[in-house]
Amino acid sequence: MVRQAERQDVIFEQVETDQRERPWEHYLDAELGLRNHWYVAFFSEQLDEGQTRPEMLLGERIYFKRVKGQVYAVEDRCPHRGAAFSSRVECYTPNTVTCPIHGFTFDVRDGNLVAVLTENNSALVGKLAVKAYPVEEKFGCVWVYIGDGEPRPLREDVLPSLWNTENLIIRPTTRYKINSNWRIAIENGFDTGHLYGHRNWASAWRYGAAVPLGTVNKTKEDIRILEKPGDPIGMHVNSSINAWVGEVEGVKVYMNQVDPDNPPPTEGAIYPPDFGPFLPCGLDVPHFPKPGLFHWEWYVPIDEESHMYTILQGAIANTEQEKEDFLRAHEDYLARDIWVDPGTARPMEPPGFNNFDSFGREAMQHVYQNEDFWHRERLYKADYTIIQWRMLVSRNAHVVQKRDNFAKTKNNYPLESP
Amino acid sequence: MVRQAERQDVIFEQVETDQRERPWEHYLDAELGLRNHWYVAFFSEQLDEGQTRPEMLLGERIYFKRVKGQVYAVEDRCPHRGAAFSSRVECYTPNTVTCPIHGFTFDVRDGNLVAVLTENNSALVGKLAVKAYPVEEKFGCVWVYIGDGEPRPLREDVLPSLWNTENLIIRPTTRYKINSNWRIAIENGFDTGHLYGHRNWASAWRYGAAVPLGTVNKTKEDIRILEKPGDPIGMHVNSSINAWVGEVEGVKVYMNQVDPDNPPPTEGAIYPPDFGPFLPCGLDVPHFPKPGLFHWEWYVPIDEESHMYTILQGAIANTEQEKEDFLRAHEDYLARDIWVDPGTARPMEPPGFNNFDSFGREAMQHVYQNEDFWHRERLYKADYTIIQWRMLVSRNAHVVQKRDNFAKTKNNYPLESP
Amino acid sequence: MVRQAERQDVIFEQVETDQRERPWEHYLDAELGLRNHWYVAFFSEQLDEGQTRPEMLLGERIYFKRVKGQVYAVEDRCPHRGAAFSSRVECYTPNTVTCPIHGFTFDVRDGNLVAVLTENNSALVGKLAVKAYPVEEKFGCVWVYIGDGEPRPLREDVLPSLWNTENLIIRPTTRYKINSNWRIAIENGFDTGHLYGHRNWASAWRYGAAVPLGTVNKTKEDIRILEKPGDPIGMHVNSSINAWVGEVEGVKVYMNQVDPDNPPPTEGAIYPPDFGPFLPCGLDVPHFPKPGLFHWEWYVPIDEESHMYTILQGAIANTEQEKEDFLRAHEDYLARDIWVDPGTARPMEPPGFNNFDSFGREAMQHVYQNEDFWHRERLYKADYTIIQWRMLVSRNAHVVQKRDNFAKTKNNYPLESP
Numbered sequence A, B, C: 001m002v003r004q005a006e007r008q009d010v011i012f013e014q015v016e017t018d019q020r021e022r023p024w025e026h027y028l029d030a031e032l033g034l035r036n037h038w039y040v041a042f043f044s045e046q047l048d049e050g051q052t053r054p055e056m057l058l059g060e061r062i063y064f065k066r067v068k069g070q071v072y073a074v075e076d077r078c079p080h081r082g083a084a085f086s087s088r089v090e091c092y093t094p095n096t097v098t099c100p101i102h103g104f105t106f107d108v109r110d111g112n113l114v115a116v117l118t119e120n121n122s123a124l125v126g127k128l129a130v131k132a133y134p135v136e137e138k139f140g141c142v143w144v145y146i147g148d149g150e151p152r153p154l155r156e157d158v159l160p161s162l163w164n165t166e167n168l169i170i171r172p173t174t175r176y177k178i179n180s181n182w183r184i185a186i187e188n189g190f191d192t193g194h195l196y197g198h199r200n201w202a203s204a205w206r207y208g209a210a211v212p213l214g215t216v217n218k219t220k221e222d223i224r225i226l227e228k229p230g231d232p233i234g235m236h237v238n239s240s241i242n243a244w245v246g247e248v249e250g251v252k253v254y255m256n257q258v259d260p261d262n263p264p265p266t267e268g269a270i271y272p273p274d275f276g277p278f279l280p281c282g283l284d285v286p287h288f289p290k291p292g293l294f295h296w297e298w299y300v301p302i303d304e305e306s307h308m309y310t311i312l313q314g315a316i317a318n319t320e321q322e323k324e325d326f327l328r329a330h331e332d333y334l335a336r337d338i339w340v341d342p343g344t345a346r347p348m349e350p351p352g353f354n355n356f357d358s359f360g361r362e363a364m365q366h367v368y369q370n371e372d373f374w375h376r377e378r379l380y381k382a383d384y385t386i387i388q389w390r391m392l393v394s395r396n397a398h399v400v401q402k403r404d405n406f407a408k409t410k411n412n413y414p415l416e417s418p
C-alpha cells in the first residue's frame, strides 16, 4: 500500500509504472550503438598529413588516412581474405592503402580497388571496392558516419551548443577507453542521482561550484524533449528538487563547498541551461564548469563492453586575448581539474571530476553485462530523466547496430551478377 | 567374461553396476553447490570490529561487516543499479553501508534501506531492502546461510566432531583458493585410492603414520551412512583392505615409513574412527594426524571452477597447559606439516600433506569441466566410497544452487503491489 | 556485365563460379584437421632415451616416451579420472607411465593397464587400456597416427620428395607455434598471390632467387592433381603467368633482385618442379631455396586456432664431404635465412623468408575465426590453386577431426559386457 502523499508524486508514480512496463525495449537492443549516425572518431590533431590511423567504432574496424588535408576512411578489413590494412602500413601513394598480404590496393577516397600488385591487369580493378565511410572534420574532431546509404547532415548529430555557439574556441581535453557499455556511460553522464560521487571533487572551489548530492525532477516539464525532424534529437534536463545534506543515523553527509548547517535552497536550477544528452551518444554541457566555459562529451561505442570517452572543452572568445586566456587556462588547469587518468587518483578522493564517472560506469557494468540487470535494476525517482532518455532513443533509433551489420564490400561484382 | 572369483567381490560388482547406471544424476547438477545450507565463510580473526569483507560463496557476492562484535552479511550488489558496495567502502555509521554510486544506504543488520543520500525523503526508505544473510559465529569461524527461508539449525551443518567434542581448543590453519570444482575436491578428501599421492609426505615420521598406498572396502558395511533427520547428513568411512606395496614390472613402490619387505597387515582400520564427508561440503577428520588431534576441512564453492579450501585444527585440552602445548605445536609444526602453500613445495616431493591434494584436484578438474568426464570417468573399486557419497547427496540435496537462484532483493516493494 | 576478353579467361571464370558455389563444404568442417592420417609430432632429437614428452595434435593430448630407442605414444589422459600423466612424471620402469593421482600404471607400448598401485590384485589389470597411438620414426621426425583402426602406410602421408629422394641428408630447421588455423597456414604455403610479401627477403641474393610479386595460372593444366589410391594425395603447382612489377598511381612496386625496367618474362615456370601441398597438412618444396636443396614443411593442427609450423631442410649428398658441406651451410645460414623467430625481425623488413608467412597467417586468422570469412572472402585469380586444394581435400578427407572423436579408452571392459 502506498501512502496518499506519494500517490500525488507524479514523478515517483511514473518511475514505478515505467520500470514495471519498460517501454524502452528497443533501447535494450542497442548494445553496440545506434546505426546511421555520425560519431566523433578522434581529434584532428591525432592524424597528420599522409598518416593512417585505425579505430574501432560500434564494432567496426575503420582505417583513417589524411590526404591533402582531408581525412578519408575505409573499412580496415581487406575484402580479399580479411587482413587489416593497418596490420602493416603500406602506402605507395598518398591516395592509397595496400593490403600487406596480396597487394590489393585501394583508393581511400572512394574505396575503389585501383591495383592488384600480384596480378597483371586484374579484371577486378575498377569493379571491387572496400566500404568507404563518409568523413567530416569539424570542431577539431574527425567525424565518421556509421551506417548505410546517404548520411544525414552532420549538424543533426552535433551537440547543439557546439554547433550553434558563435566565436567558440575549442580544445580537445581527453580521450580514454572505459570498460563499460556506452549506455551505462551516457546514462551516468546526466544521471541526476550520481552527483553524490563528485562530493570530494578537489577543484570545486575553483569554479565556485555548489553541487548537490542529487537532484530529482519536480514535474514532467523539467525535462524538455527535443525531437524535431531535421534537428538534433535529445533532451534538456532542467531545474529540480535538490538534496544538499543527507543523513545516516544522525551523521550528516554533504558535498565539498556546502555548509551542512546552511545549505542552498531545495528548489532551484542546478544543471546549466540546455544541458542534456543527444543522439547518438553525446552530452551537451554548456556553461560548465562555470558560465562562459563549455564542456562536450561523447561515449562512443567501441564494442559491447567498452566506449571511448571523448571530451572537448571550449569558451566563447571574442578577442585574441580571450582565446589566449582560455588556451592557457586549459593548459594550466581546466583539463586537469576535469580529468585525472584512472589510477592516478587517490582512492576515495578523486581529484578529477570525471574519475568518479569512469569508476561508476565500470562498477555498474558487471551486472548489466552478466546478470541481466537491464531487467533487474530497481530504479528510483532520480532515474526519471534516464527513463525519458531510454524512451526517446527507442522512438528515434530506427537501426541499432548488430554484428551482422558490419560493413560488407559495397560492390562485390561480379559475384551477384549472373 | 568375468572370472568366478570376481563375481563374488560384491564391492567390485557394485562399482561396475553403478557406473553404468549412475544413480547420482542430481549430484551432477550441483556444480555450484548445495543451497539451503550453512557454510564457513572465513575465520573470525579475519574481520575486525567495524571492518567489512567481501566474499563469493556459491557464486553469490556477499558483503560482511562486524558491528558491536557481531557479524552481519548482505548481498554485495546494490539493488538500484548493481554496483558492489565493496567497490568503494563507504560506512558513515557502524550499522550501515552506503553504495558509492547514488548513496543508497542499507542497514547491514537486516538489509533495510535506511537512507537515500541523493533524494530528500525518499519514498523507498523502509520499503526496499537488500538481501540479508543469516550469520553465526562459532568455532573461530563466520558461518553464513546460503538459501531461502528460515535457516536450519547451524548444528545440522557443522562437522560432528567439531560440534560434539568437549574441551576443544581450535586454531585456523589455512584458507586457500583452489582451482577445481568443489565436488572434485570433497571426493578427493576421502578418496580411499588417492593416498598413494601422499607417499612422500615429509612429516609422516612425526606422527608415526603408516599410511597405505590405497585402501578399498571389503563389505558394504564399511561405509556407515548417517542420514537421520535433524542430524548432520554424512557418512563414516571405516576399515578396509589395504595395499601396502605396489609393483611395476618387479619394481616395488611403497609409502614413506613402510618397510616393503615387512608391510603392515592387509586388513585393518586405516582411517581414524568417524572420519568422513558431510553435507554441504566438509570433511570430519577426528584423530588426525594422530590420536587426540583434530582436523576439519571444507571445500566451500566459490564458483563452478574454484573452491575455498578451509582448514581448522584442534585438540582436546583440559588444562591451560594442554591448551598452550597445542597452540605452540600448531605454531611450530602442525599447520606447516599439513600444508605448504602450493608453489613452495619441491616438485615430486610435497613436504606438506595437503599440497598433493591441491595438485590432484586441479589435475582432475580440466576433464570434468571441459571434456564431460562426469560421464566418461572409469571408476574402480576404491571409488565405492565416492559412489556412496554421490548417492547420499542426490538423496538429500533438495535444492542445488543455480545462477538463477542468486539473491534478489527480498522486498522489491512497490513493484509487486498493484 | 563482363567484358568479352574476360569471358575467355577460363581461370578467372572458374574462380568466379567456384566462389559462388563453394564446392568445398567438407573442407570447411575440417577446422581441427583430418583424421586417419600420420602427422609429424616433433623432431627425434627432442626426445632422449627414457624421457617423456607431451604434445597436443588435432586437439588430442598425447604422451610420448622413448623406450630402448623406440618411441611410443599413449593418450595423455588417465581413463580413471582424467589426470594427465604428464602433470607429474612418474616412471617406475622404462616401459611404463604411472598416473600420479591413484597409481594406475600403463605400458606405453600397447596402452595396457599393468598395475594399480593402490589396490591389491586389481581386477582391471589386463582388461583396461589407455589408447595407444601408432608411432613411426623416420627422417629425423617422430610420426604419430591420429585416427581409428589400422593405420594406412606411413608412405602415403610423407611428402613425396622426402620419401623418394635418394641419398638425402636432412636437418630439422624449426618448429614454432603459430596462432592460426592450419588451413589458413597451408593455403598460405602455396598461395601464388602471397609472394608479394616476400619482396624484401634479405637473403634472396644468396640464392639468386628472382621471385615475382605474384603468379596466376594460365590454364587448368598448370595444376596437376595427384589422387592415386595408395599414393600421397596432393597436387603440383606449376608454371604460370607472373607479375614482376606492380604500379600504384605511377609508382612502381617490385621485388628485391628484380630490375623494374627490365623484368624477367611474364610467362614461365616460377615454382620449383613438383612443388605443392599434400594431405594431411604438408608442403613439398624440392629445390628450394635453390636447386639441390630441399625444404619440407608442415602445419600440424594443435587446436582450432593454432598449428605447429614444422620445417625440415635437406640436400642430396653422395659423399661425406657433401654431407658436411650441407650441415655447415645449414648451421651457418640456411636455417637462419629461411626463418627468424617472429619478433626478432624489424617491422616491414622481414629478413627471414618465413617471418612474413607467420605474420600473414595470423593477420588473416581473425576474420576467418570470428567473422565468417570462410563465406565472405572475395577470391581472385591467384586463388585458383587454393580452390583446387580445397576441393581435393573435400574429396579425399573422409573423416575430419571433431572434439567428439577424441580418444576414448580402447577397451573399457567390463562396462560394455553384460
Ligand code: FES
Binding pocket: A078, A079, A080, A081, A082, A083, A099, A100, A101, A102, A103, A104
Ligand atoms: S588479404 Fe588483402 S590482398 Fe589478400
Ligand code: FES
Binding pocket: B078, B079, B080, B081, B082, B083, B099, B100, B101, B102, B103, B104
Ligand atoms: S547503484 Fe547503488 S545506489 Fe545506485
Ligand code: FES
Binding pocket: C078, C079, C080, C081, C082, C083, C099, C100, C101, C102, C103, C104
Ligand atoms: S586419475 Fe589417474 S589413476 Fe586416478
Ligand SMILES: [Fe+2]
Binding pocket: A188, A189, A194, A198, A354, A357
Ligand atoms: Fe559525473
Ligand SMILES: [Fe+2]
Binding pocket: B188, B189, B194, B198, B357
Ligand atoms: Fe589427501
Ligand SMILES: [Fe+2]
Binding pocket: C188, C189, C194, C198, C353, C354, C357
Ligand atoms: Fe611464403
